[in-house]
Amino acid sequence: MDQKMHELIERVQDAELVLVGLGEAFQYDWSALVQDTRYQEIEREIGGNEEYIWIIPFLQKMILQKVRAERWDVAYAALNNLLKDKNYFIVSLCMDDYIYGADFDETRIVTPCGGFRKMQCNKNCSQELSEIPQESLDEVVQYYKKDLPLEALKEPRCSVCGEKLRFNQLGVDKYAEEGYLEKWSHYTKWLQGTVNKKLCILELGVGLEYPTVIRFPFEKIVFYNQKAFLYRVHPALFQLGEEIADRGLGIKENPVDFLIKGFVK
Numbered sequence: 001m002d003q004k005m006h007e008l009i010e011r012v013q014d015a016e017l018v019l020v021g022l023g024e025a026f027q028y029d030w031s032a033l034v035q036d037t038r039y040q041e042i043e044r045e046i047g048g049n050e051e052y053i054w055i056i057p058f059l060q061k062m063i064l065q066k067v068r069a070e071r072w073d074v075a076y077a078a079l080n081n082l083l084k085d086k087n088y089f090i091v092s093l094c095m096d097d098y099i100y101g102a103d104f105d106e107t108r109i110v111t112p113c114g115g116f117r118k119m120q121c122n123k124n125c126s127q128e129l130s131e132i133p134q135e136s137l138d139e140v141v142q143y144y145k146k147d148l149p150l151e152a153l154k155e156p157r158c159s160v161c162g163e164k165l166r167f168n169q170l171g172v173d174k175y176a177e178e179g180y181l182e183k184w185s186h187y188t189k190w191l192q193g194t195v196n197k198k199l200c201i202l203e204l205g206v207g208l209e210y211p212t213v214i215r216f217p218f219e220k221i222v223f224y225n226q227k228a229f230l231y232r233v234h235p236a237l238f239q240l241g242e243e244i245a246d247r248g249l250g251i252k253e254n255p256v257d258f259l260i261k262g263f264v265k
């Protein structure tokens with residue numbers, strides 16, 4: 001373990017509070033799906049056919065249930081170990097839900113981009129989330145296994161207005177923020193408690209896709225809190241602004257590798 005990692009661990013141990021941001025570069029890369037030959041076949045079969053495009057996220061859900069990519073498991077375990085016994089909060093832009101199977105305290109996690117755990121009406125007509133219809137998931141799995149023809153699949157619909165039912169995540173016509181707002185308010189309360197406290201911030205793989213969720217607010221926190229220190233780990237966008245350069249460190253690395261290499265002996 002190098003000096004930089006020693007210092008990081010010391011800073012985390014020494015901090016009263018630890019804030020973690022996980023960004024786009026931390027997201028699961030879907031390798032188990034894109035390299036799968038049956039999936040490639042399905043992509044060709046569906047093509048750009050609007051009628052069947054809904055199947056793709058169901059296949060993603062299927063693969064998330066089937067495969068726990070070891071690389072991410074190891075990285076999350078390392079992060080969990082680093083944070084144990086600390087007063088922490090994690091904001092994650094990842095939509096792969098991996099974090100929810102990684103033994104963290106779920107009351108200390110918010111995922112504002114959503115994921116694959118609930119569904120919503122594409123138009124969010126009722127402002128309510130719904131469970132994933134098991135029969136739809138089963139049918140997609142059967143189709144994947146070639147036990148059911150494509151034409152037999154029926155897209156699930158909103159029980160209120162009949163619109164498309166979609167996973168509660170960014171990208172739907174009208175994103176149902178109901179899926180995360182309560183956790184977000186816990187987060188903002190937690191943040192209020194960091195004022196003038198010794199705060200260590202780990203920003204892992206946060207780029208500029210949604211900079212107003214993690215990147216810019218974290219910079220602002222460090223700017224105002226003289227006792228804060230920011231670690232920014234990113235393969236390309238690791239730079240820190242001049243105003244906070246003396247209270248932070250940019251590390252040019254893939255954030256998943258960073259955790260695996262740094263903390264796993």
Ligand SMILES: [Zn+2]
Pocket residue numbers: 121122123124125126158159160161162163
């Ligand atoms: Zn509806």
